[in-house]
Amino acid sequence: MIAFLWALTVVSLTVALLIGLYGIARKGNLVKKLIALTIIGDTANVLVVMIGYRLTYPIAPPILPEWKMEALNAFVSTAVDPLPQALVITAVVIGMAVNVLIAFGIIQIYRLYGTVEAGELKEALPRILRWR
Amino acid sequence: MKRAVTLAIILIAVIGIAYAVTSKLPEEKNLRPLGQFYLKNSYFGDYSAKSPEVVTSILWDYRGVDTLFETAVFFLAIIGSLMVFRLTKEQEKELKGEPETSLPLPIGTVTRVIVALILAVSASIALHGQLTPGGGFQGGSALAVAPLLIIVAFSKYALERNGLDKTMALVIRSIGLLGIALTALVPLLLGRFIMQNQPIFPGEALGVPLGGSLVIYNLFEFLAVGAGFTAVFLLLAIPEEKFRKVLGVRK
Numbered sequence: 001m002i003a004f005l006w007a008l009t010v011v012s013l014t015v016a017l018l019i020g021l022y023g024i025a026r027k028g029n030l031v032k033k034l035i036a037l038t039i040i041g042d043t044a045n046v047l048v049v050m051i052g053y054r055l056t057y058p059i060a061p062p063i064l065p066e067w068k069m070e071a072l073n074a075f076v077s078t079a080v081d082p083l084p085q086a087l088v089i090t091a092v093v094i095g096m097a098v099n100v101l102i103a104f105g106i107i108q109i110y111r112l113y114g115t116v117e118a119g120e121l122k123e124a125l126p127r128i129l130r131w132r
Numbered sequence: 133m134k135r136a137v138t139l140a141i142i143l144i145a146v147i148g149i150a151y152a153v154t155s156k157l158p159e160e161k162n163l164r165p166l167g168q169f170y171l172k173n174s175y176f177g178d179y180s181a182k183s184p185e186v187v188t189s190i191l192w193d194y195r196g197v198d199t200l201f202e203t204a205v206f207f208l209a210i211i212g213s214l215m216v217f218r219l220t221k222e223q224e225k226e227l228k229g230e231p232e233t234s235l236p237l238p239i240g241t242v243t244r245v246i247v248a249l250i251l252a253v254s255a256s257i258a259l260h261g262q263l264t265p266g267g268g269f270q271g272g273s274a275l276a277v278a279p280l281l282i283i284v285a286f287s288k289y290a291l292e293r294n295g296l297d298k299t300m301a302l303v304i305r306s307i308g309l310l311g312i313a314l315t316a317l318v319p320l321l322l323g324r325f326i327m328q329n330q331p332i333f334p335g336e337a338l339g340v341p342l343g344g345s346l347v348i349y350n351l352f353e354f355l356a357v358g359a360g361f362t363a364v365f366l367l368l369a370i371p372e373e374k375f376r377k378v379l380g381v382r383k
Contacts, residue, residue: 003154003157004154006154007150007151011146011150015146054161055159062171062187063184063186063265064185069176072172075171079171082170082187083166083167083190085187086187086195089187090202093203094202094209096273097205097210100209100210100361101210101212101213108216111375111376
């Protein structure tokens, strides 16, 4: 049962990745593209965290519960792998900052050209550039 | 109707594929050697970071240079966002002096209480980063919610009147980033490696593990992230009509 739930989680996340890819490729609205991009980024982060998970019970977070040498062995035998979590924190920070940058770009595009549809921008952009 | 059918097909496909691959997925029951090394050495051991929180010790000690460059990317992305929304001094002057919107009294009072709570909780998340889950980035993100809440409940101008304008946020953010860079350089000046933690920084104070330089990095990252997002929110809070008027956008 646990193995099935595990497989279900992995497959659902893969489907979420595909939905994100579909959104980036097929949606014309830049805001929707950004939302799809965040879906891809967050799904990838969850998948990386899952690499560090152990299918055992009980399972503990990678934080030493007691500051004693005796507790160390029990801790190492129950704790999850901390390295993927550390990498994901890095990825989350970068993802958030880059998403802010993209969002600012989209807002500015909307202010200057009055649309966020990629198809309309394709025509509006050269016309405005020529006018300038 | 068509949507519901599509959704149902996707759901059934997901469950079916999951059932099919259940036996083929590897069941990871053991730690990898690298993870085991970090778990064993984070607090005890020869390569200790003196911190019981293993993720934070990886973040700022074992893989510290990764995080240093991650902070550089964060810095550049925020700078890029501010560049996109840049204004000249005259344009910024034009944006000032907006009357405040007045919401009912309880909203203001509750906001004041919640902002104080957010400040305390975010500082606790950041400064206990070497003991509990959390750290500089998580604390800073929580901190940035406080100005956002003030912008919504009062206005952007209430924040600026009390001294927290865009320049101030940028100064605080620069102090944070400068602190991270200097803390990374201190071991180099003492003839050790860059971003080395032990035994240069104190590992414990008053019986509480400090994690050496971890607490310093967390504090500065807290300031940098909180103030960076505050600057972003302040720019986003400029009223749209005013911004368009200043930019001279043709409708």
